[in-house]
Each structure stands twice: as C-alpha cells, then as structure tokens.
Amino acid sequence: MDTSKLVAGIALTLLFGSAVTHSAPPLPGKPWIMPFDVDQRFPPSRIHPSLSGEPSQREVYEFAWRSFIALNWPYKENGLRGQPDPKARLAPITNLPLPDDLVVWETYMSPETVFVPPQQWPVHWGKPDTSGLVRISTPPCYNGNYQYGTSFAPGINQPYTSANVPTGPVVDQHKEYLRVEVTLGRSYFDYIKQFGYFDSDTQEQAVRKYIRYANRKGESPPPAQSPSDNASRFQPVPTGLEFYLDQLPLYARQGLTEVKAAWKVLKLSGENPDIPGRYFRRLMRFPLPDGSLGEPVLMGLVGFHIHRVTPFGHLPSTFEQVDNVRIGKRLFDPLPKPKHPTLNPGGTGGHPARYDNGYEVNGESGVAGVIPLPYKDGEQLIPVDERERINVSRVTPIPLQVQLVNWKYQTLLRDSVWSYYQLIGAQNKNLESPNPRLGPGISGPQTSNTQNLVNTTLETYTQRGFSCARCHLNAFPQGVTSFPPYENRFEDLHVMSFLLLNAKSGSNPAQDTECSSSYSALP
Template sequence: MLGAACVMPCMAQTGSAGPANVCMSELQQNLLTLAPHTASPPDSNGGFINRIASCNSWQNFFYLNWPARAGQAGVPDQQAPFGAPQPTVWQTFISPDQVFLPNGQQPAPWGQAAVGADVPPAVAAQVRSGKLRVLRHVVKFTDRQARLQDLEQVDGLVLYDQKTNPVYYEVALNKTLYDYIVGNRLYELKSQSAYAATRAIAPPVGSFEIKAAWKILSGAETSSGRFFTTSAYVIPPGGKGSVQTVGLVGLHVFAGGGSDTQGNSAGLWATFAQVDNAPLANQAQPAITYSFYNPASNAVSNTPVKVNGKQVPAVTQVTQVWPDDSDAAAVTKYAQGLIGAGAAKAPWQYYKLINTQWPRGAYSATPPKPQNAPLSLTTPAGPPNTQQLLNPVIETYMQVTQAQNAAQRSCMACHAYGKVADPQAKFATGFSFLFGRAQAAPGNKGAAPR
C-alpha cells in the first residue's frame, strides 16, 4: 500500500484553494491531507516513486509538527489547529542521551527521563514538557548529542549565521524506536552486540529519528512570522546559559521501515528547510533577506574560515549546490497551499522539502541476517532513488560539485556506516548512528560476539 494510512483518527482536509492535488494516486487515493497522521512506509519500492515519497514525507511533516497533546509525549492534539502555539509532537520525543545512559543503565519509562544536571531546576519542568529546548553545543554528529546541544556538523565544522551566531542541532526519537531499543536491551553495549550477532538491528516500522537545526533569532526575524520559533536554554561553549528565542532552519526526518532482505533499513529519508536559508548558487533573489547568505560578500561559499588550520567564528556564506527535486518542489507548493488554506498564520508555509531518499528493495517482515557496516546502498533491486541528499544548513561543508565524489553525499551514504557500539564488532545498525552510543554495564566490558 502506497497511500497515507491513518494510525489515529484523521481530521478532514481543510480548504480547497491552491495548486492542483499532485498527491492523488493512480488509485484515486489522497496521499496528503492537513491532518495529524503518518504516512505508510515504502513497503513496495517497485511502485514507489519520487512524487509519492514527497507526499508521504510531507504527511509525516504534518504529523511531526502538529501540536502535541499536553501531558502525553509524542501524541498529537487533534483538537488543536496546525500551527497552534504548543510544543510539536516531535518536540516531546526523547533524546538519545536519555536512552543511552552511562554504564548501560536501563532508561527511565517513556516520558519520565531526566533532563540533565546542567539544567536549572527553575526551567526543568518546561524542558520536560517540550516548551523549552536545551542547546549546549554546535555539533551535529557526536556521541554527546542530546536535546538541542550540538554545534558541529557531520564533518566537525560549525555553521555561523549572518550575526556570527552558531547554529545548534538536536536529535530526537519517538516511542516506537524507544520501545524497540529498550525492549531488546540495545541500550547496553554487550547485549546489543549479542542481539546483532543473530539478527539485524534496524529502526522498525513506525519509528522516527529527527535531526533539527536551530538559529538564534533577532527581534525582526521573530516577528516576521516566517520561522517556527521556540524558547531555548542556550549554553554556549564555555559560557553561561540563557533563554533565547530560536527558529527552526532545517529538519532531517528518517521514517523507519524495518529491514529489507539485505539487512538494509527500508525506510524513508527526507530533509526540509526554511525557505530563506540560502539561494541556489548564482541565483540569489534581491527581494529575499537570507539567513546564511550576504549578496555583498565576496567570501567563498560553503567554506569555513580557518586560522592556522582551525576554524574560527566567522559568518558562513552558504549556497545550495543542488536544486530541490522537481517532484519535491511540486508537492511543497501543494502542501504550502494546504497550510495557507487551513492554517494561514502558521509559519510552516515557509518551509520546503528539498528531496527524499530510500533504498530500493521490497520490505520483508522476516528479520534478515546481520551484516557488517558499511551497508551497501545498492540492493538487488538497484541503487537508491537518488545519490544526493544534503541540507545546506545541516551538511553545509559537504556540499560539493558533481565532479567531487558527489555520489557519497547523501543521508544514506553517511549513515551506512552506522554500527554497534562495541569497537571490536562491525555489525550494522540499519542506517542509524544512535546505537553507537551504547555503553557497557559494569562487568560487561569484555569483547562482545562478532
């Protein structure tokens, strides 16, 4: 089934104005509605095409960014309109450091995890509810990822906006993925490797892994209505924490789909961006004030400023190297029309889908045999639908020209290296780096099975 399957009661689509419905399937099934439900996983990739993938990704975007029900982490408030000033569904998800604890401890029950010793008691309750984010670092890819704590990108470099403020990153996972990890004791190093020795680890159907990028907003940016905003307790490197208003500028979404017969995770990757982030190379629009591009600057695009070989805080001149996928752009236009008709004041109409990516291979409910990382991107059914999937504000410095090994510039190409935490084992973890955070319980520090 390729359409949007409701996993909770659906709300009626609001409004009919806007572009033609590009999300109507050949079977006359509407694949995109402004409602808080998820899309079906791509369980039959032979008929899965970019347009359907884009419709499904936008449906997941609506669900993940729907206002959450108070007191119920990860559950949408179906009485609230899209864009209501409440924490979103994904903002009430759990962070990796709340699952992968020191010494391989068992995580707290869903919705009861601690918020961190460096969070003042006065704001801890707001953090637990999702109303207040916590930003500590500027690293997108590190074993220290937690809530909104990361400053560096996957290559260890920092992205700075036009005011020389760093962009912050966070990772979050939903209850389905939490239950999979906890239920199989994948949070502890040795039990994780023992599990992986007999069956492949892969995020299951219904799981979500989120990576978000936030920038500190000026007063004008906040009042513009063009950003999804939230309050964050920002702890700069070596500095004192303070509450700031931040705006969402990028969002990676990995919708898990279990494992295919090759041990790959048959899920769906998508990356979204705020429309004012940066222009396509040599295509800046004079009427747009970009968050990460200055038309008067002569700086080389997508290049960090370094002194003596080390990056220093300096404005990053960003451009988008690859254009948005044409199907993604068409579905974005339709989705923005739905938002404009049903939630005209919501900032989500100023976000776009850059592209999607998924492995070709039919979904199999039978757990496949484990494989070593890196996983192959090519299955018997062929290579992924695309070889490029980058977000200019999440993988800024990985953007290269097509002549520079561009085939390795994508979510899947990077996450193919995800493996178990045991340094002596090579078992792959279904295109997810989360499992590499597991620590050994006291007395379990010996070599695990390989």
C-alpha cells in the same frame, strides 16, 4: 526564465485545475498520525499486505511531507511523549517574538536520556520533561573512542561526519552559531528497551552471534517474531510490524523514527532583523561553562532531518526554512521578506548567491584551514564580534518534482508557519531505473534515487557527492569491527543510525552521563 514562476503555475494547475480557488484542499485524514508507509496510511491489523507495485518517487515525497506535518503537530498537553493533540491546529502565522506551542518531535527522547549507564535502567517513556514554551536544548552528545583524544562540545558542531567526529559550526549573517538537536521516537526506544541495546555489552554479544550465524548459514538470522523467540542475535531495527510494538497507540505504531533539527538565533532588533513569523519558534536555554543555564533565547527552526524505517525500507528526508540560502517566494505572502537570506548576504542581479563547494569564508572555499574547527568539550566560544560569517549557497538545485510537491503542501498549509518550509529531497532505492543488484537498505548514492541530498544547515561543508546514505552507511551497532559486505545476510547490521553507538558498557562502573555542558551559552 524565472523557473519559480513556472513551478508556481504548474503546481496551481495540478492543485486546483485551470481556475485558482480560494480554498485549499484538506489535509489527509488524521494528519497528526505519521503515515505507516509510503503506500499505506495506517498500520495493518496483522501483516503488511503484498504490494501491487513499487510506489512512485512523487509518493515518497508526499510521504516525507506527511511525516513532517505529523512530527510538527502540536503535542497534547500532559500526554505521553510524542502524543499529538487531535483537537489542535498546526502553528499559525503570527509575526510576534513569541514561542509556538510544543510539537510532537520535541517531546521525543534525547539519546542522552536513553543511553544512560545500564545500571540506571529501566528508563521509562512517560511524559516529557517539559510541556512549556521554554525548554532546554537536547543536543547530540559524542561518546566512545575519540579520534582526536578529546570529546566534542554538543549541539554547536555539525554532527554529520561520523558518530563521534563532528565538523565545525556554521555562523549565520548575524554572526550567531546554528544549534543542533537530536531526538528519537517511541518505536526506536521500545526496540532498544526490548533487546537491551542500551548496554554496549549486549550489542556486542548480539552482533558476534549474528555474524557467526550469517557466516555459517549464508543467510541472515531469523528475527524474533514473539517474546518467546530467540532474540540473542542482533535484531533488525523496527519497521512498525514488530510484536513489541503491537500495543502502542496508533500515533506511535510506526517504524524507527529519529529527528535532527537545526536552529538559529532570531535577531529581533537592529539592522536587518529577522521576520519571526517566517519561523517555527522556541525559547531555549543553553548551558554555561559553570554548568548553569543561560537565559532563554528565542530560536527559529532552519533545518530538519527525518530518518524513518518502514517495510518499504530506509526513508531519510530533509527540510529547510525557505529563506536559508535565498529568499523564499510565495503568492500573496502575508509577511514582509527579510533583507537577505539567513546564510548569505544575497546574490546580485536578482540571482541567488553561489559559492564554490556551497560555502565561502573570507572569499575562500575548499582549501585547508577554511572550515571552522569543531569546538572541543570545555572550549569557550569565540566572541560574536570576532566570528567569521559562513556564506552558504545550495550546490544541488531542488528537483522540479520536489518543488511541485512543495507547492502543494505549502498551499495546503498557507495559514500555518509550516508554509515557510520546504522539502529539499528524500533518498530511497531508485524507483525510476530499478537495479536488480540493489544492496540492502540504501546501499549508497550509486543505487539510490539521488547522488546528492544535502541540508545547507546540517551538511554545509560537504555539498558535492554527499547524501544521507553516504553518511549513514557508516552507522552500525557496537561490535561491528569492519564494514560488512553488501549481502543480504548482513543487511540487518546496516542500521543506518548512529545512535546505538551512544550505549555504554554495563560492565564498567556507572559514571556521570550528563551531556557535556562546559561550553558557553549564546552571548
């Protein structure tokens, strides 16, 4: 039985009743503003109200979609970073080889902009570096003590194994590498600024004081509630209720937000070209070995991670373009379909392609030496005609409840390019079978709503027993030298974000900190 048709029928009934209409329900009020929390649309005036009960898992998925819409709302030209344009409309469906307007998350700061040597602070949020349709990529950089002795090229390796040891790149069916970017929102920036965590020395000192207090008192230190409070101990990442966020505009007054995005090169001619209208598009320039920039290349968004922190907790979610591993189906599709998915040649007999462990290189998977090695800093890229394609499939199916929410929002957005994107899932504490011994944050797949949550463009090579939580459980501020126990007193050290590890020491001489550019651009 074709489950996609079943899902379509159920979704349409839920949306419109028994009769299908030709007008989509409206988006929630002020959709350009991210929801403050799962159960609360806008920030509270003073304190977060007590909840009548836990939200449902479906509400978490709705929260993820609304966050996705707000992050991809058009940026207000000449506004501050992250400022949406309330008068704009979401990117339309236009099957032209042209870039779309700049969106909110693209104007957020890159970690490399925030974590300059402390001697170069203050850094100001201000306006983005560009508001045009062409921009330079903002890849994640790798900092610290590298396990293998050499730093890694930014933006081309998959940056998920740990903060500074990535896994190798992904090669699509056109033999082009996927590219990766990372940005962080205003509240995260203000947190780093408020407590001086752009300096690794400050982080380490604050962590030492936090641990001493937690061990002595048997509880976590009280967080600072005002500028006059003691903030010398490490402070929890922002949920949106903090005093230092009070003066932010409504569109920025949420908790920690960080984005990780994956892009593909759009092939516009030759055999089996891409259908540009099915992608959110951006012209990007990539660094050349001599430090200069290559010519602009039209890219299509294929993967999108969101990490948000709210009073409810850590709420990671992940989205993909619908054609990544199987051709997306939609009713009354105004665009032609591609000949094959982005990341595999297609299945047989009308079924999607399937590979052991979710990937295949030359017919092999899950054996040593198959996964491409990560590029080290300064390495030239393998020429296009010598690259091995990575065939990718999805190991864990998208849950039915997620598919239903996808149909709802894809219908709401049916006139927008964002209707060609889908939520793969979200990870949060288990709402169906609550665990009274649930650890802090998302203490792992064993206590969360899912054991597997993987984006095929960003965690291609670890699709079994892997998730946002399993990866980000290894993220701590600098100064944490051993894994803290899952006890409430250490909860605030489980920051679930690797970005603080990019901070440099203010006691060391300032050095050039440009994100490494010594890797070749797209040929």
